[in-house]
Amino acid sequence: MSDTPRQSSSAIGWRHLVGALVWIAVVAAFAFSTNEYYAGLGASVGLLALLGLGMVLVTGYAGQFSLAVGAVYGIGAYGSTLLTVNYGWAGLAAMAVSAIVAGILGFALARPLFRLRGHFLAMATLALTEVFYLLVNNAEFTGGSTGLGGIRPLELFGFTFLSSQSHMILNWVVVGIVLWGMLMLRRGREGRALLAIRGHEAAAAAAGINIASSKARVFTASAVISSIAGSLYAHQVLYVNPPPFGLITAIEVLMIAVLGGMRSPWGAIVGAIVLELLHQLIDATLPSILGNAAVGAGQELVMGLLLVVILVLRPDGIIGAISAAARLGRRYTREPGLEADAESNAPPGDDAPSDMASQRRAQDLVGIPRLGEVVLSAEGLAKHFGGVTAVDGVSLNIRAGEVLAVIGPNGAGKSTLVNLLSGNLVPNAGSVHIDGVDTTAMKAHQVAAHKLSRTFQTPCLFEGMDVAGTVAVGAHLRGSVGMLRSSVPTFGSLKEEETLATEAATALNRLGLSRLADRDAKSLSLGQQKQVEIARALVASPRVLLLDEPCAGLNKAEKASLMRLLRSLGREGMAVLVIEHDMEFVMAAADRVHVLNFGSTLRVGTPEEVQTDQDVIDAYLGVAHDPQSGHAGHEDHMTDEGVKR
Amino acid sequence: MQLLLTALALGALYGAIGIGFVIVHRLTGMVNFAMGDIAVAGGFGAVVASAVLPPLGAILVGAVVGAVVSVVMYHLAIHPLRNQSLMVQTIVTLGVGIAIRSLIQLYFGSGPRQFPAITSGPSVDILGGRIPQQSLWLIGITLLGYLGLAYFFDRTLSGKALSAFSVNAYAAGIVGISLTTMATIAFALSGAIAGGVLAAQVPTSFIAAGAGLALGLKGFIAAIMGGFDKLGLTLIGGFLVALAEVVVARYVSAAQASTVVFVLLIVLLILRPQGLTRQVVADRV
Numbered sequence: 001m002s003d004t005p006r007q008s009s010s011a012i013g014w015r016h017l018v019g020a021l022v023w024i025a026v027v028a029a030f031a032f033s034t035n036e037y038y039a040g041l042g043a044s045v046g047l048l049a050l051l052g053l054g055m056v057l058v059t060g061y062a063g064q065f066s067l068a069v070g071a072v073y074g075i076g077a078y079g080s081t082l083l084t085v086n087y088g089w090a091g092l093a094a095m096a097v098s099a100i101v102a103g104i105l106g107f108a109l110a111r112p113l114f115r116l117r118g119h120f121l122a123m124a125t126l127a128l129t130e131v132f133y134l135l136v137n138n139a140e141f142t143g144g145s146t147g148l149g150g151i152r153p154l155e156l157f158g159f160t161f162l163s164s165q166s167h168m169i170l171n172w173v174v175v176g177i178v179l180w181g182m183l184m185l186r187r188g189r190e191g192r193a194l195l196a197i198r199g200h201e202a203a204a205a206a207a208g209i210n211i212a213s214s215k216a217r218v219f220t221a222s223a224v225i226s227s228i229a230g231s232l233y234a235h236q237v238l239y240v241n242p243p244p245f246g247l248i249t250a251i252e253v254l255m256i257a258v259l260g261g262m263r264s265p266w267g268a269i270v271g272a273i274v275l276e277l278l279h280q281l282i283d284a285t286l287p288s289i290l291g292n293a294a295v296g297a298g299q300e301l302v303m304g305l306l307l308v309v310i311l312v313l314r315p316d317g318i319i320g321a322i323s324a325a326a327r328l329g330r331r332y333t334r335e336p337g338l339e340a341d342a343e344s345n346a347p348p349g350d351d352a353p354s355d356m357a358s359q360r361r362a363q364d365l366v367g368i369p370r371l372g373e374v375v376l377s378a379e380g381l382a383k384h385f386g387g388v389t390a391v392d393g394v395s396l397n398i399r400a401g402e403v404l405a406v407i408g409p410n411g412a413g414k415s416t417l418v419n420l421l422s423g424n425l426v427p428n429a430g431s432v433h434i435d436g437v438d439t440t441a442m443k444a445h446q447v448a449a450h451k452l453s454r455t456f457q458t459p460c461l462f463e464g465m466d467v468a469g470t471v472a473v474g475a476h477l478r479g480s481v482g483m484l485r486s487s488v489p490t491f492g493s494l495k496e497e498e499t500l501a502t503e504a505a506t507a508l509n510r511l512g513l514s515r516l517a518d519r520d521a522k523s524l525s526l527g528q529q530k531q532v533e534i535a536r537a538l539v540a541s542p543r544v545l546l547l548d549e550p551c552a553g554l555n556k557a558e559k560a561s562l563m564r565l566l567r568s569l570g571r572e573g574m575a576v577l578v579i580e581h582d583m584e585f586v587m588a589a590a591d592r593v594h595v596l597n598f599g600s601t602l603r604v605g606t607p608e609e610v611q612t613d614q615d616v617i618d619a620y621l622g623v624a625h626d627p628q629s630g631h632a633g634h635e636d637h638m639t640d641e642g643v644k645r
Numbered sequence: 646m647q648l649l650l651t652a653l654a655l656g657a658l659y660g661a662i663g664i665g666f667v668i669v670h671r672l673t674g675m676v677n678f679a680m681g682d683i684a685v686a687g688g689f690g691a692v693v694a695s696a697v698l699p700p701l702g703a704i705l706v707g708a709v710v711g712a713v714v715s716v717v718m719y720h721l722a723i724h725p726l727r728n729q730s731l732m733v734q735t736i737v738t739l740g741v742g743i744a745i746r747s748l749i750q751l752y753f754g755s756g757p758r759q760f761p762a763i764t765s766g767p768s769v770d771i772l773g774g775r776i777p778q779q780s781l782w783l784i785g786i787t788l789l790g791y792l793g794l795a796y797f798f799d800r801t802l803s804g805k806a807l808s809a810f811s812v813n814a815y816a817a818g819i820v821g822i823s824l825t826t827m828a829t830i831a832f833a834l835s836g837a838i839a840g841g842v843l844a845a846q847v848p849t850s851f852i853a854a855g856a857g858l859a860l861g862l863k864g865f866i867a868a869i870m871g872g873f874d875k876l877g878l879t880l881i882g883g884f885l886v887a888l889a890e891v892v893v894a895r896y897v898s899a900a901q902a903s904t905v906v907f908v909l910l911i912v913l914l915i916l917r918p919q920g921l922t923r924q925v926v927a928d929r930v
Contacts, residue, residue, distance in 0.1 A: 065732045112915040119676035119735045123865050124914045126678075127907040130862065134904040247858065251743060258736065297755075301747035307740030312725045315733050 020176065027172040031165040039164035043236060045276045046171030050229040051249075052256035052268030053178050054222040059254075060262030061182075061191065062218045063198030064114065065122040067250040068106070070129035072223040074245030075102040076230020078136060081148050081240050091154040095231035099224045106223030110216035126247065133246040147241025154235035167236045174232070175269070178225055181487035182265040188486030188497055189472075189479045192465070194218060196473045199462025202424055206456075207536065208448035208477035217483055248300065255307055261317025263464060270318050278302070356560055356588035360567070372400030375575040376452070376544045381420050381430035383413075390416040392599035393430070398544065398575040403566050405586045406579045407610075408596035409620055414579045415457050417596065418546050421577070422454045423447035434544060449477055453537035454546035457579075459529035461521040467532055468517040472504040474536035507539040510565070526553030534562075538569075545569065547578040551585050563589040587611060595619070646774035648895060652888040654780035654849070657787035660883025661842035662864025663871060664791065665835035670873045672807055672831035675734050679718060679742035680839060681861025686745055687711030687840020688852040689753060695760030703760060704786070704844040711840015712833040714745065719832040724825065742857065750854040757851035783845040787880070790838045795876055797834075807831065839864070859903060863890075866910045870920040878921045 031039050051069055058066045079098025083089040089097075113124050136142040154161045154170075161170055185191040196204035197211050205211055234240050252275070260271025279299065286298045314321055376398045383391040391413040398404050406414050419425040421432055423444040431440045434450045442450075453474065461470055479500050481493040508514050511531045516524065521532055530550055537545055547566075551559050559582065566576055566589045580586050586593060586607065593610040595602040597619040603610055610616055662684055669677045677683075690710025695703035722737045762779035769776055798804040806822050807830065818824060843852070843860070863886050870882025889909060894902040913920070 059732075063730075063732065065735060109911075109915075116914060116918055119731070120869075120914055120918060122678075122735060122739075123676065123862070124911050127862060127910045130858070131904055131907045131911070134901070134907070138900050138904070251739065254736065254739070297747040297750040300743055301751060304740045304742070304744030304747060308722045308737055308744065311729075311733055311737045311740070312722065315726070315729050 016180070020180070023176045024169075024173065027169055027176075031168045036164045039168045041276065043164055043167035043171050045272050046168060046175050047229050047233055048253065048256055048275070049175050049269050049272035050171065050178060050232075051226055051253045052260065052272050053175065053182060053265055054225040054229070055253050055257040056262055056265050056268045057182060057222045057225070058219055059257060060264075060267070061186070061194040061198070062215055064215060064219070065119070066125040066219065066222075067122060067247070067254065068109075068125035068128050068219075068223070069226050069253045070245050070247055070250035071125075071132035072102040072106060072226040073230040073233070073249065074132050074136065074242075075105065076227030076232075077234040077240045077245065078142055078148075078230075079227070080231040080234045081151050082141070084152060085148065085150050091152070091231075091235055092156065095154075095228060098231055099227040102223040102227035102230075103220045107216055107220040110219040111212060114212060114215040114219070126250070129245075129247050129250050133242055136245070137242040143241070145242060147239060149239045151234050151238045151240070153238070154232070161235065167232075171232055171236075174228065179265050179269065184489050185483060185487040186265075188489070188493065189476060189481055189500065190214070190483045190486050192469055192473050193476055195465055195469075196462045199465065200460040202444070203456060203460035203462070204473070205444035206422060206424065206448060206454050206460075207473050208445050208540065209473075210445045221483065251307075252303065255303055257317075258307060258310055259317055261319030261321075263316060264319045264323070267317050267319040274318065278306070356563055356584050359560055359564065360588040364567075371402055372573060374398070375400050375435060376421065376577075377433045378421060379431045379433075381417065381427050381432070383416055383420055383425060384428050389599050391420060391427070394596065394599070394601055395430075396594055396601075396604075398577055400543070400573045400575050401570050402591050403570050403576045403578065403589055405590035405593045405607075406577060406596060407581070407583075407586055407593060408602070412596040413599040414596055415548055416599075418454060418548050418577070418579060421447075422452060422546055448540070451540070451543035452546065453540045453542035453544070455530065455533040455537050455548055455550060457548040457552075459526065459533050461529055461532060463522055465521055466518050467513060467521045467524070468501070468504055468508065470521040470532055471507055471535045471539055472500055474507070474539040475500045475503050477540055478503060503539050503541075504535075507535040510538065511535045512561070527555070527558060528553075530554070531558075531562075534565075542574065544575045544577070547576070547580075549579055549581065551580055551582045559585050583611075646772050648774075648888070648891050650771060650774040650776040650780075652884060652891045654776065654783055654846075654887075655891065656867075656884030656887035657784045657880070658842055658846050658860075658883070659863045659867045659886050660880035661787050661790060662839045662860055663867025663879040663883050664794065664876050665839035666864055666868035667871055667873055667876060667879050668794070668831050668835040668838075670868070673828055674731060675723070675738065676865075677715075677832075677835070678735065678739040678861065679745060679857075680835070680864060681859070682742040682745040682749075682857030683711055683715050683718070683836050684839035684843040684860055684864075685749060685852065685854065685857040686714045687836070688843040688847050688856075689749055689758065689854075690840065691844035691847060692753075692758045692760055692852065700761055700763045700848060704763075704841055707844025707847075708837040708841030711836035711838075711843075713836070714840070715832040715836025716829055718745075719828055724828070727824070742861070746854060746857050753854060755854050757853045758847070759851045760848055762848040777849050779845070779849045783842065783849070786845045787838075787842050790842065791876055791880055794834065794838065798876075803830070862907060862910065863887075866906070866913065869910075869913055869918065872920045875921075882921060 030042060034042070051073060055066075055069060058064050076095070076098045079101060080091065080094045083094035083097060084091055109128070113121050116124070137145050142148065161167055186195075193204065193209045193214055196207065196209060197214055201211055230245075233244070256271035256275050257268055258271070259274055260267030260269065282299055282302055310317065316324070374397045378394065378396050381391055381394045382389070394413070394417055396404070406417065408414055416425065420427045423439065423442050423446065426441060431438060433439065434447070434452055437450055439447045439450055439452075462473065465473075479496050481496050485493045486497075505514065505517070508517055511534060513528070513531055513535060516528065521529065524532065530553055534547065534550060537547075550562060554562060563585055566578065569576055570591070578586075578589065590607055592604065593607050594604050595610055595613075595616050602619055603613050603616055605613070662680055665680050665684070666677065669675055669680075687707040687710045691703040691707030694706035698706065718738075718741050722741050723734055726734050726737055762777070763782050764778050766778055769778060769781065798808060806817070807827055817827070864883070866886045867879050867883035870885060871877075871879030886906060886909075890902045890906050893905045897905070
């Protein structure tokens with residue numbers, strides 16, 4: 001996955017052409033080598049695979065558990081039926097209009113529904129499918145429970161899709177197109193955004209991803225796919241009645257996605273085929289055990305139990321099991337090279353004096369950052385949580401080229417302050433301006449668009465994403481290719497993808513993480529995870545950078561190189577705010593120090609001023625400063641705080 | 646008045662299932678999609694027990710069966726997945742629900758079942774409406790269950806421990822509250838109240854294997870009304886759901902009553918996910 005962006009576009013095109021030809025050849029070979037009955041089965045498996053793809057898109061890619069598939073599948077089927085039978089529309093036009101209706105419904109419902117937590121969404125979509133079922137079952141114009149017939153086979157360019165063989169080929173070609181689009185989508189900017197949303201919503205928003213919009217668009221896309229499957233169904237079975245569009249179908253599709261694996265679109269294909277084989281097996285064996293009457297309930301029982309058993313044994317499905325095995329194999333072949341790599345990556349300037357203060361002096365010889373205009377200014381910020389006031393009237397300015405450290409005892413409101421500045425929390429009072437624009441009430445992704453990036457106190461990385469991908473998420477706002485363009489890769493979208501990959505690689509290199517690029521981000525050590533977060537923030541090339549305890553988990557050399565990084569970011573004109581407990585780091589990295597205590601400002605000054613301030617020392621130690629215990633004890637205490645995390 | 650009385654009895658049932666949802670959600674953060682089917686399992690347990698026991702004993706058996714099914718489900722399906730995401734845990738409850746439903750159908754068939762009322766005799770007149778004696782029992786049992794649970798959660802040490810657990814499972818674990826024990830209690834209580842109250846309703850109407858889904862959805866609406874937190878508001882929510890259903894069935898169309906109620910669910914989720922409570926149901930950042 002991570003090697004693709006570096007390939008030239010023509011090579012990609014060539015490989016995809018071959019893939020498409022192989023796909024068609026396999027499908028055609030199967031269709032023509034079997035009889036009508038098995039081709040018909042193949043056709044219906046194709047439809048299930050298509051529905052499964054829609055499910056993987058919403059549930060696997062974006063992590064939203066939806067059971068609306070029954071309803072949107074039904075909209076396609078009933079839409080096509082009503083339009084062609086009652087109004088004499090052409091099949092393709094009816095299919096398109098039904099898909100548009102399903103898409104609009106999906107979009108309209110998605111915006112409000114996706115604000116809800118996962119299981120509420122599941123219940124709402126379950127109700128939607130049940131409502132659809134009850135409506136078509138009771139309404140006159142849909143033929144009630146008897147359903148509607150008289151549908152003509154689909155005609156395309158003068159060819160009539162009459163035989164099961166033609167149905168099977170048609171369905172699997174559509175499956176192939178959707179599969180390809182989803183594979184391409186996953187590689188691109190929007191696909192990464194979806195994975196990021198699934199992994200960690202707050203971090204995705206901080207990277208500038210509009211979560212509500214992404215979810216709504218992916219839900220709409222899934223509704224359109226399911227609706228097309230419904231239209232195909234109507235034109236192949238030539239008769240529609242309510243049962244295929246009820247909850248059982250929704251659960252069967254869920255089953256397909258779970259069985260095959262949610263993380264990959266291949267899971268839907270594998271799941272659909274395996275499920276059909278299981279159904280055949282049950283049909284063949286169950287009547288002899290429980291009698292013919294038991295088949296319906298027996299099928300459901302097996303499905304329910306299977307759903308449980310698979311989730312308990314292998315929550316990532318068949319594809320998950322396969323790729324885990326493949327990863328294990330790769331790990332063994334690659335591990336030895338890693339150690340040598342790490343050696344060569346020792347921080348530069350190891351022979352330089354090791355204490356940070358002298359390193360800072362060496363840095364300042366390179367050039368002292370020139371203070372520019374105020375980039376971020378906060379005025380009287382306040383935030384209450386119930387009765388607790390976390391931040392109480394804090395004002396601060398950060399200028400371009402300045403590193404501002406925010407320190408204070410635990411519970412002083414530092415992280416809340418960062419959350420207020422970044423739009424992850426909305427203040428109860430006060431205002432935030434970035435470059436003169438009022439961002440107080442903006443959501444996190446909008447604030448990010450005003451060139452503010454941040455990291456989190458506990459690293460918020462995305463599950464199942466490698467380091468390069470994680471960092472590329474940070475470049476979200478640097479690109480503009482949407483879902484449609486990245487699933488049907490145009491030349492422009494491929495080029496943009498290459499640019500983003502280069503920018504991500506540059507940011508990784510800057511933090512010395514290049515050798516970890518293809519590792520799973522969540523498998524790294526705490527210190528490495530925090531550095532990945534910094535790279536993710538930097539790749540957006542922000543004007544303001546907020547770092548929440550970046551030193552946690554770093555060793556002394558790593559802290560020193562982070563300090564040098566902050567100094568050079570300042571020289572480049574970035575405004576940096578850093579929360580940190582490690583006083584040696586703060587004193588070396590910061591131009592100014594802002595001390596918080598009990599949610600309000602205690603002192604603002606240069607590192608030297610703050611270091612010797614009696615109030616600050618009292619705040620940290622909680623008692624009057626005892627000159628006898630000396631400076632060292634004071635510092636130890638603070639280092640402890642940093643380590644505790 | 647007649648509508649109100651009918652809705653009161655039906656609402657007690659929905660409210661009880663809603664309370665089952667709320668208890669599990671409060672203590673584990675999950676939504677148990679098998680809730681309705683667990684209640685139905687309790688109902689059928691009572692049907693079987695009624696062959697040898699008096700109705701009141703059968704209802705008690707119903708509660709026990711509900712609790713046992715619920716606990717077994719937790720240990721077989723949910724406990725092994727405790728480290729997985731909430732989404733996976735929720736999907737698994739859906740699978741369990743289907744399995745329970747189809748098992749009942751395989752064993753008992755899809756036909757309706759019934760057993761005699763606790764006290765036989767004519768319906769009671771209340772302010773011009775008539776209500777079967779069994780419905781009064783049903784309401785009484787629900788209220789008893791509610792009061793018991795409310796007392797348990799607010800007044801007893803174990804109940805408070807459960808509440809602590811729900812606020813922060815990790816911290817609760819540190820002070821010696823076992824995740825498994827607490828979740829077991831939560832599932833047992835939710836299964837018992839849902840199973841017992843549904844069993845109490847069986848004599849007034851009947852019970853069928855496929856009833857679980859609709860019951861679960863309606864109980865879910867009641868739980869939303871209670872903000873997935875407040876037991877009392879959930880009961881009121883159950884009554885409102887039942888009232889809406891009864892009114893639509895009476896004045897619009899009996900066939901569309903469920904449709905309207907489910908549409909109500911979607912609208913409620915969109916417009917007022919916090920239900921009758923004031924707090925907003927949202928994830929912490």
